[in-house]
Amino acid sequence: MSQAGPTGGGKKAPTALNAAIRTTRPAFVTAIVFSFFINLLGLTGSLYMMQVYDRVLSSRNLTTLVVLTILIAILYLVSASLESLRTRLLVRAGVRFDEEVNADAFNAVQRASLRQPGPGHVQALRDVDSIREFFTGQGLITFCDVPWVPIYIIAATLLHPWYGVLAIFTALISAALAFANDRATRPVLDQATKANITAQNQALTTFRNAEVLQAMGMVGRLREKWVKHHYDALGHQAQASDRAGGLMAGIKFNRAFMQSLILGVGAYLAIKREISPGMMIAASIIVGRCVQPIEMAISNWKSLVNMRSAYERVQALLRALPAPGARMRLPDPRGDIAVENLIVRVPTRDMPVLKGVSFAIPAGTVLGVIGPSAAGKSSLARALVGVWPAAAGCVRLDGSDLTHWDPEQLGRFLGYLPQDVELFSGTIAENIARFGDLDEAGIVSAAQLAGVHEMIQRLPEGYNTQIGEGGQALSGGQRQRIGLARALYGLPPILVLDEPNASLDAAGEQALMAAIRQLKTAGRTVILISHKTNSLGLCDAILVLADGGVQAFGPRDEVLAKVLGPRIVGAPGAGQALGSAAQPGIAVAAAPG
Numbered sequence: 001m002s003q004a005g006p007t008g009g010g011k012k013a014p015t016a017l018n019a020a021i022r023t024t025r026p027a028f029v030t031a032i033v034f035s036f037f038i039n040l041l042g043l044t045g046s047l048y049m050m051q052v053y054d055r056v057l058s059s060r061n062l063t064t065l066v067v068l069t070i071l072i073a074i075l076y077l078v079s080a081s082l083e084s085l086r087t088r089l090l091v092r093a094g095v096r097f098d099e100e101v102n103a104d105a106f107n108a109v110q111r112a113s114l115r116q117p118g119p120g121h122v123q124a125l126r127d128v129d130s131i132r133e134f135f136t137g138q139g140l141i142t143f144c145d146v147p148w149v150p151i152y153i154i155a156a157t158l159l160h161p162w163y164g165v166l167a168i169f170t171a172l173i174s175a176a177l178a179f180a181n182d183r184a185t186r187p188v189l190d191q192a193t194k195a196n197i198t199a200q201n202q203a204l205t206t207f208r209n210a211e212v213l214q215a216m217g218m219v220g221r222l223r224e225k226w227v228k229h230h231y232d233a234l235g236h237q238a239q240a241s242d243r244a245g246g247l248m249a250g251i252k253f254n255r256a257f258m259q260s261l262i263l264g265v266g267a268y269l270a271i272k273r274e275i276s277p278g279m280m281i282a283a284s285i286i287v288g289r290c291v292q293p294i295e296m297a298i299s300n301w302k303s304l305v306n307m308r309s310a311y312e313r314v315q316a317l318l319r320a321l322p323a324p325g326a327r328m329r330l331p332d333p334r335g336d337i338a339v340e341n342l343i344v345r346v347p348t349r350d351m352p353v354l355k356g357v358s359f360a361i362p363a364g365t366v367l368g369v370i371g372p373s374a375a376g377k378s379s380l381a382r383a384l385v386g387v388w389p390a391a392a393g394c395v396r397l398d399g400s401d402l403t404h405w406d407p408e409q410l411g412r413f414l415g416y417l418p419q420d421v422e423l424f425s426g427t428i429a430e431n432i433a434r435f436g437d438l439d440e441a442g443i444v445s446a447a448q449l450a451g452v453h454e455m456i457q458r459l460p461e462g463y464n465t466q467i468g469e470g471g472q473a474l475s476g477g478q479r480q481r482i483g484l485a486r487a488l489y490g491l492p493p494i495l496v497l498d499e500p501n502a503s504l505d506a507a508g509e510q511a512l513m514a515a516i517r518q519l520k521t522a523g524r525t526v527i528l529i530s531h532k533t534n535s536l537g538l539c540d541a542i543l544v545l546a547d548g549g550v551q552a553f554g555p556r557d558e559v560l561a562k563v564l565g566p567r568i569v570g571a572p573g574a575g576q577a578l579g580s581a582a583q584p585g586i587a588v589a590a591a592p593g
């Protein structure tokens with residue numbers, strides 16, 4: 001096994017995968033010991049045959065036959081029990097293995113998805129399954145049998161040294177073929193797996209946009225893209241099968257010829273009276289069993305190669321995105337926010353999207369964030385809730401750098417409504433309660449605050465309505481309002497709302513304004529990103545972003561006066577003026593306070 005293989009983590013930092021292997025190693029070692037006895041008992045068939053041929057047939061003694069038959073039945077029963085125990089042991093070890101690694105793998109997939117959104121990272125969870133299945137299924141058992149080939153060689157040698165030589169020769173040829181098989185197929189199978197993963201990911205993202213494909217006749221073109229990767233995978237698989245096919249033919253020849261050769265050699269030795277006919281039959285079985293584990297290993301080689309690639313992929317992911325160290329529990333935040341010279345990069349790009357943003361607001365402030373498209377408003381929202389890390393500078397919450405908080409603890413104090421509201425499969429109540437304990441009063445009051453309680457009550461199952469994958473059973477506006485209720489759940493001290501009114505009707509907007517007013521009364525800090533301007537009237541302060549930098553920041557009227565000129569602040573249509581005079585592309589109107 002390579003350095004990165006399941007038994008060795010090299011000099012690199014150990015991961016949950018190493019820990020899982022370490023925890024389950026005793027079970028695997030026990031399974032190997034069981035395999036020893038199972039293989040030892042595997043000799044009983046040939047010994048029985050030898051005794052029947054040489055003892056029972058020559059002496060015509062039926063009592064011996066009965067005793068031998070009872071004995072072999074007992075030995076077979078022991079062997080079957082050991083096999084069953086071995087399977088149970090491996091299955092339980094598999095569960096323990098999974099328990100050790102699944103949380104870290106899931107969290108690493110989550111971190112990877114934050115860096116680069118897409119379905120591809122989920123492959124790591126499938127990879128953990130393949131590793132577990134290898135270790136607990138036929139894969140490991142097959143390879144457990146290989147080390148006991150020497151037992152059969154010794155048994156064959158005890159029958160006659162020539163058989164020992166034949167057994168070694170046969171095992172060596174099979175091993176050479178297995179090695180050749182690995183060399184020939186591993187790189188191609190690796191490429192096939194990669195192409196397969198790419199094809200599957202592409203299909204996943206394509207079908208997520210099934211409506212767009214249908215409406216604009218894009219199915220054919222996107223299918224062509226998928227087919228390219230799919231054929232790529234098929235081509236590599238075919239190439240691997242071609243290469244393995246030739247070797248399998250060699251293996252078949254080896255097996256057939258050796259069986260005959262062993263019988264031929266046996267006949268010669270029997271004629272020379274060096275062995276009995278019973279020994280001749282037993283030897284052909286024993287030498288055959290030298291080849292069997294090796295052949296099984298060859299046919300399971302693909303699963304070993306796949307497991308090894310899966311292991312390396314998971315290990316690489318866990319190493320690239322290690323779990324952050326434990327954080328000290330900080331006191332519950334009030335909601336003071338200070339952003340200090342914040343530089344943020346899109347995780348997949350070098351170019352910063354926020355280029356030294358600084359501002360500070362005390363707890364209880366409602367801050368409006370405006371600016372043209374691509375100014376960096378959503379990027380700032382992501383940085384404020386700790387989704388995108390600061391490349392330089394920092395975001396402070398009650399004076400503590402955001403990175404000093406335990407994300408799970410911090411999450412309770414944050415309400416975040418992203419621009420693209422993503423709800424999860426489950427009930428409305430579960431979604432509002434963020435899939436935590438269902439605090440019914442809290443759920444209803446969050447829904448009421450978001451102005452969505454009546455709408456939920458009109459649904460057939462009310463709060464228990466299943467909303468389907470991604471909330472597909474709801475309209476865009478409903479999704480946004482339930483997303484708002486989720487953000488408001490538990491009245492967190494800080495709320496970051498990214499275009500919360502993008503899909504709202506007039507009633508929805510009114511509910512949103514009422515909610516912000518109540519949040520303000522309750523002393524919550526609200527960051528409100530909006531292209532719509534009727535919400536600006538509720539803001540205490542305004543931050544104008546442009547090209548990733550702060551263009552203006554301060555009390556609402558001051559900023560508007562600075563951007564628009566004092567004469568038109570608060571005047572009807574002021575937003576239009578801001579939109580055209582200062583920020584092309586934004587319609588900002590000062591709303592009644």
Ligand SMILES: Nc1ncnc2c1ncn2[C@@H]1O[C@H](COP(=O)(O)OP(=O)(O)OP(=O)(O)O)[C@@H](O)[C@H]1O
Pocket residue numbers: 346348349353371372373374375376377378379380419
């Ligand atoms: N996931 C991403 N991958 C790559 N680039 C991104 C990503 N998200 C944002 N960007 C880039 O970052 C810049 C700022 O985007 P951001 O979404 O923060 O702007 P915005 O001000 O919220 O715009 P809008 O008002 O249109 O929502 C843009 O140039 C955008 O291309």
